[in-house]
Amino acid sequence: MPPNEPKILNRFDITKRLVALLKHDEAVVGGIGNTNFDLWAAGRRPQNFYMLGSMGLAIPIALGIALAQPKRKVVALEGDGSLLMQLGALTTIATLKPKNLVIVVMDNRTYQITGSQPTASAFDADFVALARGAGIQQSDWALDEASFEQLVARALAQDGPTFIAAHIDDKPAVATTERDPALLRDRFMRGLGVRE
Numbered sequence: 001m002p003p004n005e006p007k008i009l010n011r012f013d014i015t016k017r018l019v020a021l022l023k024h025d026e027a028v029v030g031g032i033g034n035t036n037f038d039l040w041a042a043g044r045r046p047q048n049f050y051m052l053g054s055m056g057l058a059i060p061i062a063l064g065i066a067l068a069q070p071k072r073k074v075v076a077l078e079g080d081g082s083l084l085m086q087l088g089a090l091t092t093i094a095t096l097k098p099k100n101l102v103i104v105v106m107d108n109r110t111y112q113i114t115g116s117q118p119t120a121s122a123f124d125a126d127f128v129a130l131a132r133g134a135g136i137q138q139s140d141w142a143l144d145e146a147s148f149e150q151l152v153a154r155a156l157a158q159d160g161p162t163f164i165a166a167h168i169d170d171k172p173a174v175a176t177t178e179r180d181p182a183l184l185r186d187r188f189m190r191g192l193g194v195r196e
């Protein structure tokens with residue numbers, strides 16, 4: 001848990017705030033389940049990728065996009081349980097230092113979608129401390145909505161990599177993403193300009 005307890009935010013609310021700050025066709029990769037459901041509900045964009053099925057892959061996929069398209073900012077939205085599946089990705093990012101990568105972790109301290117089993121962050125794990133320990137210097141907790149917007153705006157304007165963690169409530173996602181992986185992939189590839 002973070003030392004100075006941040007305000008408990010709402011995933012859909014801060015997802016909408018993040019999307020509203022996107023002005024340059026930034027790519028956004030939503031992680032499994034709730035994270036991409038709320039990204040879907042926040043408004044479809046051709047530069048959004050809705051990752052279905054695999055925990056922990058939003059950040060590695062976003063890293064690949066960031067390396068392939070270094071002029072485009074790339075944002076990964078990931079759940080706490082999913083990040084815990086793939087913590088090593090943080091050390092890879094700290095090593096490669098992609099300037100255009102922004103990671104946002106939605107920490108509800110549970111594997112919510114599979115029955116709200118507690119994750120390690122319900123106990124003593126602190127994601128910002130983990131990210132800093134991995135070597136990502138620009139790592140912060142969002143203290144409230146304004147602080148979240150400030151951190152995202154700074155991450156979009158300045159060189160990264162940047163890691164932002166938000167403590168969120170247990171409200172379910174407000175929509176469900178269309179489950180057609182091939183269609184989602186094709187739309188995204190067109191959105192990134194790599195497919196006609």
Ligand SMILES: Cc1ncc(C[n+]2csc(CCOP(=O)(O)OP(=O)(O)O)c2C)c(N)n1
Nearest residue numbers: 034053055079080081082110111112113114
């Ligand atoms: C590799 C893998 N293991 C387990 C699952 C089953 N599963 C799907 S979502 C999920 C929980 C995700 O937790 P979190 O990332 O914290 O997101 P939340 O549901 O809390 O929004 C689990 C265990 C899976 N899809 N893939």
